[in-house]
Amino acid sequence: MSLLEEHLHFLTTTGWKLVGVTEARQLLEENRSRPVIALSFDDALLDFLNAYDLLRRFGARATLYVPTGAVGRRASRWEPRERSHLGWDELAHLGRAGVEIGSRAVNARAQNGLRVATDEVQASKNELEDRLGLHVESFCYPAGVSSAQMRSAISRAGYASACTTEFRVASSADDVLALPRLRIRPNSTGAGIEEQVQRDRVGFSPPIRRTASSVWHMTCRTASRITHGTPQGYRARRD
Structure with a gap:
C-alpha cells in the first residue's frame, strides 16, 4: 500500500471527511466540531491523475492549485528535473468531477x-x-511568498483563502489569506496523523476574515512519487 493510499484509507475509515479547501471551510462554518480534512495538491502535475484515482476510490475530494503558465507543458527525457503538467482539457474534466481548481499564479517558481x-x-x-x-x-503563494501587499491583491481579486508554505499547525487565529501548513514526513502513518490532529484540535471563536474552525489540509507536491510509495513527503495544514 502506498503512503497516500494508507493515509486516505485510515482517515476515511476513522470518520474523517476529506474534501477541498473551500468545501472544508463551508462545512465547518455549519458545524465547527465536524471531523473535516481539506486536501490540496500543488502545481497541477500530470501525475496528479494517479492521486485522483485514489481520491475517487476513497470518496475524497481535493483542491488542485494550478500555475497557469505551466498548463499543458510536457517534459522531455532530456529534462530530468522538469515535470509534465496537466492540460486544459484534463483540468476541465477534473473540475467537472469535483476537484476544486485553485490558482498558483502564472509562474509557480516566481x-x-x-x-x-x-x-x-x-x-x-x-x-x-x-x-x-x-x-x-x-x-x-508561489514559493510560499506572502506579504501584506500580496494579501491585499488576493483580497481585491476575490479569493476567499490563500495558502503559504509555512510549516506549522494553523488555527482560526491565522489569517485566512495566509494559511500555514504542517509537514507530513515520509514515515508518517495514518494513525500518527490522526493522533496529531486530535492532540492539537481545539475550538476557536472565529473572528472576521479568519477560518471557521479546525481543518487540516494535506498538500502533495509530487503525486506520483507519493502514490507509488517512494520516499517523498507531503504536507498538511490545519486552519
Missing part, C-alpha cells in the same frame, strides 16, 4: 513577490475561470 502580486494574482484567476467555466476561490 521569487519576486511584488511582481506576482501585481501581475499574476488576477490574471491567473481570470484565465482559469474563463477557460474552465469555474469560480476560483483559493490561491496558493
